[in-house]
Amino acid sequence: MNKTIITVVGKDTVGIIAKVCTYLADSQINILDISQTIVQEFFNMMMIVDMDHANKPFGTICDDLEKLGEEIGVRIKCQREEIFTKMHRI
DSSP states (O other): OOEEEEEEEEEOOTTHHHHHHHHHHHTTOEEEEEEEEEETTEEEEEEEEEOTTOSSOHHHHHHHHHHHHHHHTEEEEEEEHHHHHHHTOO
């Protein structure tokens, strides 16, 4: 399985989850786990996705999500699971 960690952070607005999930579905990316919280007016979401059947290369997906984030006023970052795990190891 080709797992990727996607984080979304920014000011809460209507439709953030819908727009991100729509992009992922259109790109044939399966959401394995999702967690989102809103603290006061700030939105934070972390997703673990499976990119095995993605119809675009990893770099293109990351660039597209970053642009989508700019359009909706949030910051979206992608990291491969193995990099994320190594960076956050104690």
